[in-house]
Amino acid sequence: MSNSFVAPTHSHLPEIGHDSNLLFEFLAFVQSIVILGCQYLNLYRAVWWLPYSTVSYAINFQLIDVNLVIVLVIFMGRRFLYSVYQELPNKSSEHYFTYMLVRCLKFIITSSVLIAFLYAGYRVVRRNGFIYCSFLCYPLITYVILFQFNFKALFCKLPVQQVINCQSETPIHACSLSPDEIREETERLKSDFNTRMMQILFNSMLCAYYMACVPLRFAQSSLQYNIWWVVQYILLVWLGSTVLFANHYFPVKYLDVLHRCSVHLGNWTKIEARFAPHIWSELQLFPQDSTVKHVKGLFRAAGMVNAAEPGNVMHTRFYFMFQKPLRVTNGILCFTLLLILYEFITLLFSNQWNNMLTIAFLLFPNYFVLFNVLRNRFILEKVHKNI
Numbered sequence: 001m002s003n004s005f006v007a008p009t010h011s012h013l014p015e016i017g018h019d020s021n022l023l024f025e026f027l028a029f030v031q032s033i034v035i036l037g038c039q040y041l042n043l044y045r046a047v048w049w050l051p052y053s054t055v056s057y058a059i060n061f062q063l064i065d066v067n068l069v070i071v072l073v074i075f076m077g078r079r080f081l082y083s084v085y086q087e088l089p090n091k092s093s094e095h096y097f098t099y100m101l102v103r104c105l106k107f108i109i110t111s112s113v114l115i116a117f118l119y120a121g122y123r124v125v126r127r128n129g130f131i132y133c134s135f136l137c138y139p140l141i142t143y144v145i146l147f148q149f150n151f152k153a154l155f156c157k158l159p160v161q162q163v164i165n166c167q168s169e170t171p172i173h174a175c176s177l178s179p180d181e182i183r184e185e186t187e188r189l190k191s192d193f194n195t196r197m198m199q200i201l202f203n204s205m206l207c208a209y210y211m212a213c214v215p216l217r218f219a220q221s222s223l224q225y226n227i228w229w230v231v232q233y234i235l236l237v238w239l240g241s242t243v244l245f246a247n248h249y250f251p252v253k254y255l256d257v258l259h260r261c262s263v264h265l266g267n268w269t270k271i272e273a274r275f276a277p278h279i280w281s282e283l284q285l286f287p288q289d290s291t292v293k294h295v296k297g298l299f300r301a302a303g304m305v306n307a308a309e310p311g312n313v314m315h316t317r318f319y320f321m322f323q324k325p326l327r328v329t330n331g332i333l334c335f336t337l338l339l340i341l342y343e344f345i346t347l348l349f350s351n352q353w354n355n356m357l358t359i360a361f362l363l364f365p366n367y368f369v370l371f372n373v374l375r376n377r378f379i380l381e382k383v384h385k386n387i
Contacts, residue, residue, distance in 0.1 A: 008263045008304050013383055016376065018251045021156070022083045028207075028244065029080040031365050035211040035237050036072060038358040040064055042230050043219055045354045058354075065127070068218055070120035071136075072210050074113055081113065082155040128218065135217050139202075139209055146198045153199060179285055179307040182264045186308075186318055189261055200245040208238035233358060236343060240366055243336045247369045250328060252376045258322040259384075266303025267319040268310040273298045280310055325384045326377060333373045340366050 019027075044060040088102045089095070125133045147153045176182055212234040219225075266286075273291070280292040280299070290301040296311035303323075308315035321327060340363065347359040 013253065013256045014379070016252050016379060018253070019248065022080075022087055024248045025080040025083040027365075027368075029077050031241075031244070032076040032207055032211050033073060034361050035207065036069070036076075036215065038361055039212045039215045039230065039233060041354050042233060042358060043215060043223065043225050063220065063223075065124065065218060067120040067123040067127070068214070070116060071124055072214060074117045074120075076207070076210060078155055081109070086156070136210075136214065139206055142202065142205070146202055153202075176264070177285060179282060182261070182307040183282075183309070183315075185261055186265050186315065189258055190314060190318055193258065196249045200242060200249050203245050204238055204241035207241040208234055212237045229355060232346075236339070236359075236362055239335075239339050240362055243332060243339065243369050244365055246332050247372050250332070252329075252380060255322070255328055255380075256325065258328075259325040262319050262322040263303070264305060265308050265315060265319055266301060266306030267308055267316060267323070268292075268294075268299035268306065269302050270296075270311070271298050271300050282309070325380050329373060329377045329380060333370075333377055336366060336370050336373060340370060 041059055044063050046055040046058055046060050048055050048057060085106060088106070089098055090102075143154070176185070212230075216230055216234075271291070278286070278290060278292045280286075280294045286292060286301045286306045288301050288304055288306075290306070292299055292301070292310065294310040299310040303319065308319065343359050343363055343366065347356060347363070350356045350359060
């Protein structure tokens with residue numbers, strides 16, 4: 001049976017430029033600071049242009065808790081600082097003097113940042129009370145649920161070698177004709193994809209929570225602001241951060257690996273029949289249109305080759321998600337276009353200067369994502385034009 005078909009071939013994917021982790025973390029950190037500044041603009045905007053105004057700036061800076069800003073900026077900058085450390089020499093065998101100098105610099109910078117974080121945090125707790133400041137710790141509950149006690153996910157993208165035994169950042173597809181190896185590879189890639197998805201959702205939630213929601217929670221009780229606008233701003237920040245992280249965590253090369261694996265995995269559709277010429281075996285590959293008998297019923301092979309287990313929901317979902325190489329990219333593209341369209345319409349109907357400014361700042365990273373996704377989609381469409 002396994003010799004009665006031709007093994008699937010894959011289209012060659014050209015090298016496509018992708019932002020390094022350091023560059024991405026820098027852009028994400030800058031975006032976080034801009035988001036925080038825009039939320040403070042929504043809360044503490046001033047009318048400095050009016051006669052006899054007591055302020056000379058666009059924001060009432062005296063109302064902002066500087067210590068809270070320090071805590072938030074340091075916390076959101078942890079990933080960028082960790083990425084910088086990863087780019088520095090970490091081996092003592094090459095240049096001992098350089099290695100020791102780097103270690104001293106790391107110690108000084110880390111100590112300074114940690115002292116500033118603890119001191120500012122102490123001032124925030126002393127001013128607002130410990131119970132009130134417990135609001136800052138709520139995301140840790142979500143983190144423990146998603147990642148247990150693997151705190152490395154707080155600082156960087158979880159390395160692939162923790163999920164699959166591979167030293168490259170992008171998993172490598174092995175064109176195997178062994179059904180067991182194909183199913184094992186599918187399981188590893190599924191776990192890796194789910195881990196990336198959890199990191200996307202958690203990091204986007206973290207950005208929206210600390211940069212847009214926390215300033216609202218620590219605002220003065222007598223402060224008056226547009227509740228609908230700031231809540232909408234929090235939602236737009238979360239959605240924009242989601243597409244930004246998705247664009248980075250799902251590069252074209254990674255999606256191509258998932259697609260190649262799904263082609264080897266195949267799929268089965270359940271049929272209504274009384275007889276099947278073959279009994280499904282976990283040791284065999286089945287060609288397209290093969291009919292087999294399984295404990296869950298009779299099934300017909302839908303893929304070019306089929307190593308999947310009939311009736312296995314995980315295999316069916318994996319094949320559905322990645323058999324079409326453009327499916328995930330199209331999903332991100334549609335989501336980004338809808339988000340940009342909504343923000344653009346909101347910008348057109350805004351009549352307050354601070355609203356227009358905050359929406360304009362939110363549009364810039366979304367345009368960046370849109371450019372990358374459109375480029376990736378164009379290349380994938382050309383590569384897989386016959387699929």
